[in-house]
Amino acid sequence: MLSKKLAARLGLVKGEEPYLTVTLARLRQYGTPTEKKVILGGWLLSLLASISFGLLVVVEGWSGLPVPFGGIEVFITIYPPFLICLWWTLCFGWLWGAIPAYLATFVLALYSGMPLQWALLFSFANPLGFAAISIGYRAIRVPRDLRSVQSIAFYVLITFIGAIFSSAGALIWCYTNQIDTIGLLPIWQGWWLGGFLQSVLIVGPILFFTQPFVALWQRTRSELRAPEVEDLSRRILRLVLVLVLGVLGYGYLTIKLGVDRVESALEAVPGSPLLDATDVLTSTVWIFFWVVALIVLSIGVFNYRIFTRWESVVDALMAELSRLAQTDYLTDLPNRRAMSEVLEKQFSRFERHAEPGALLMLDLDHFKEVNDRYGHAAGDQVIRRFAEIVRAEIRLEDTASRWGGEEFLILLPRVDQTGAQAFAERLRSSVQEHAVEHKGQQIHYTVSIGIAFIGKGATLDDWISQADDALYTAKQQGRNQVVMRAGGDSDSAVVSEDAAPTS
Numbered sequence: 001m002l003s004k005k006l007a008a009r010l011g012l013v014k015g016e017e018p019y020l021t022v023t024l025a026r027l028r029q030y031g032t033p034t035e036k037k038v039i040l041g042g043w044l045l046s047l048l049a050s051i052s053f054g055l056l057v058v059v060e061g062w063s064g065l066p067v068p069f070g071g072i073e074v075f076i077t078i079y080p081p082f083l084i085c086l087w088w089t090l091c092f093g094w095l096w097g098a099i100p101a102y103l104a105t106f107v108l109a110l111y112s113g114m115p116l117q118w119a120l121l122f123s124f125a126n127p128l129g130f131a132a133i134s135i136g137y138r139a140i141r142v143p144r145d146l147r148s149v150q151s152i153a154f155y156v157l158i159t160f161i162g163a164i165f166s167s168a169g170a171l172i173w174c175y176t177n178q179i180d181t182i183g184l185l186p187i188w189q190g191w192w193l194g195g196f197l198q199s200v201l202i203v204g205p206i207l208f209f210t211q212p213f214v215a216l217w218q219r220t221r222s223e224l225r226a227p228e229v230e231d232l233s234r235r236i237l238r239l240v241l242v243l244v245l246g247v248l249g250y251g252y253l254t255i256k257l258g259v260d261r262v263e264s265a266l267e268a269v270p271g272s273p274l275l276d277a278t279d280v281l282t283s284t285v286w287i288f289f290w291v292v293a294l295i296v297l298s299i300g301v302f303n304y305r306i307f308t309r310w311e312s313v314v315d316a317l318m319a320e321l322s323r324l325a326q327t328d329y330l331t332d333l334p335n336r337r338a339m340s341e342v343l344e345k346q347f348s349r350f351e352r353h354a355e356p357g358a359l360l361m362l363d364l365d366h367f368k369e370v371n372d373r374y375g376h377a378a379g380d381q382v383i384r385r386f387a388e389i390v391r392a393e394i395r396l397e398d399t400a401s402r403w404g405g406e407e408f409l410i411l412l413p414r415v416d417q418t419g420a421q422a423f424a425e426r427l428r429s430s431v432q433e434h435a436v437e438h439k440g441q442q443i444h445y446t447v448s449i450g451i452a453f454i455g456k457g458a459t460l461d462d463w464i465s466q467a468d469d470a471l472y473t474a475k476q477q478g479r480n481q482v483v484m485r486a487g488g489d490s491d492s493a494v495v496s497e498d499a500a501p502t503s
């Protein structure tokens, strides 16, 4: 996954404002009484208003305002349920808008005499448009507050696509009302244009004033949000498909309905020289359409390929960056920052499941002398060799880190005192036995080890400082030895001692 910060800075896919959707189940579980009252009450009111307005549209015969568009008079529909439900979709999530939109249209369709099976299908038109819009905002996380060029541009694009999908209802409406393709053109044009204009001119300003408050509230109420399950490239792929289908569907219907209209008009004048010219024109328009369709498809595929490539490059870079930030450059062991995270996890496992764990603090003895006598490069080599020995000794579930300078910290989870002691002793003697060769010289060195166990009531810091104390005792007692300290117990026990020269 992409780093949030980086992607936000790029302003491309994970902006500051993800499409936060509130789920009903989470609202019931985690919502405050006021939130439940305001949101559920508001939504139920919206549902009632949508159904009532939907019925009014049919009862009052609001068939749309006639407006000249593209050479014909189209009937721009005003459909209040669309406005209300689009707002809910944009601010709370698809289901919040889709359910009232579906029910409002369903009641309207049945009232106007549409057969049940067609009404069931017809009512999906607006939810379909809303789905396209929410897919868009899920993939491209531009804010919905319409306070920037980017935010407005995306809103206009995605509501256009949403309007095209929603206008699928016009096809069913005309079919069930036996309106032929000639009559379908002005209705369909008016349907999508109406949806689009309502989105931009009415819902847009409402969104401008309300969305910042909704977003602010949603940001602070993360427990109400639906968890995100899909990865980014799937979301982008869905958006590309929706855009391609929307644009092609729009182009296809516009041309098909326009051409049908011309052809039927020409049937009335057989033998007219216009027929030939129209044939040429329609064929040309269709060729143009298929060429554009191919171009739109290729651009879609191409953009998706660029995106996935970019995402995998960024992912690899981020993984490498995070590895570098967590790794010690000299030994390749986890560094102090990484080890601190591991320790916190182990400590919480101890607190929750009383899972035992031993912490070993190790320090190379008289290391200053090694540096002074053989040089800093030799000292580095000793540190590297020591890390190799540690790596060879630990199990898969253990974590060894360079805590700083010539100090190391090793965590042995699920280990008892005997096991920890045996491990430390093995390590200590292995170091003693393996001299480091540097420029033909044998450098002998030793290590002192302090062990501490997690104790009840102790904090993580206590645990680390107990290991440190044990190490200090080991140093005090002559170095090259292991000192173990049980959790919470201030008594330390020397478990091994084997003084040895450092060179």
Ligand SMILES: Nc1nc2c(ncn2[C@@H]2O[C@H](COP(=O)(O)OP(=O)(O)OP(=O)(O)O)[C@@H](O)[C@H]2O)c(=O)[nH]1
Residues within 6 Å of the ligand: 330, 363, 364, 365, 366, 367, 368, 369, 371, 375, 376, 377, 378, 379, 380, 383, 404, 405, 406, 475, 479
């Ligand atoms: N070569 C090298 N030396 C380092 C590195 N990090 C720390 N040191 C050196 O390690 C030495 C640590 O010295 P001290 O803290 O005095 O401890 P010591 O000489 O090991 O003595 P005791 O710990 O008491 O046994 C210092 O000279 C540091 O400069 C490193 O990455 N490379």
